[in-house]
Amino acid sequence: MATLKCSVEKCSYNSCGFCCKQDIAVSGMTAKQHSDTCCTSYRDQHRREAYAVPDPITDVLCDARNCVHNAKGRCGADNIRVCNCNNGCQGPEATECSTFCCR
Numbered sequence: 001m002a003t004l005k006c007s008v009e010k011c012s013y014n015s016c017g018f019c020c021k022q023d024i025a026v027s028g029m030t031a032k033q034h035s036d037t038c039c040t041s042y043r044d045q046h047r048r049e050a051y052a053v054p055d056p057i058t059d060v061l062c063d064a065r066n067c068v069h070n071a072k073g074r075c076g077a078d079n080i081r082v083c084n085c086n087n088g089c090q091g092p093e094a095t096e097c098s099t100f101c102c103r
Contacts, residue, residue, distance in 0.1 A: 002075055004058040007083045008095050012043045018054035024082070026075065026097045028064035034100040037064050039082045042092040068101045075099070 006019045013021045021041055028037030060075035069077040077099050085096040 002058060002060055002077055002080045003056045004060065004080045004082065005056070006039075007081070008039070008042065009084075010045045011039075011095070012045045013041065014045075015054040018056050019058050019082075020054045021058065022055070023059035023061060026060060026062040026064060026082075027092075028062075028067070028097070028100065031064045031066055031100060032102050034096050034098050035085050037067075037097040037100050038085075038092045039095040039097065040092050042095050044091065062097075064097070064100055066102050067097075068103050069099060 004019050005017055006014050008014055013019050024039055024041035026037055027040045031037045060080055062070050062075045064070055069075050080099045083098050
C-alpha cells in the first residue's frame with residue numbers, strides 16, 4: 001500500500017489532505033499524461049457522510065497500463081498524489097493522479 005495525499009477538497013473522502021477511503025480506483029487505461037487519469041472513487045462533498053479518520057496508507061487500484069508505477073492493476077509507487085486538474089469539469093473528471101508517469 002502507498003502513502004496517498006489528496007488535494008481534491010470537494011471530495012467527501014478528503015480530510016486534512018488525506019483520503020478516508022481504504023482503497024481508491026484510478027482510471028486512465030489509455031493515458032499518456034497525468035491529465036488523462038482520474039480518481040473514479042471521487043464522491044461529491046455534498047453527499048458527505050461520516051467516514052473514518054483519514055489514513056495516509058491507501059490501496060490504489062489502477063487501470064492506467066501506460067504508467068511506470070502500474071503493477072498488475074495496482075499502483076506500485078510509494079507516494080501518490082491525487083489533485084484537481086482544473087479543467088472546468090465536475091466529479092471524477094475534475095481529478096487526476098499527478099504521480100502518473102508514462103512508460
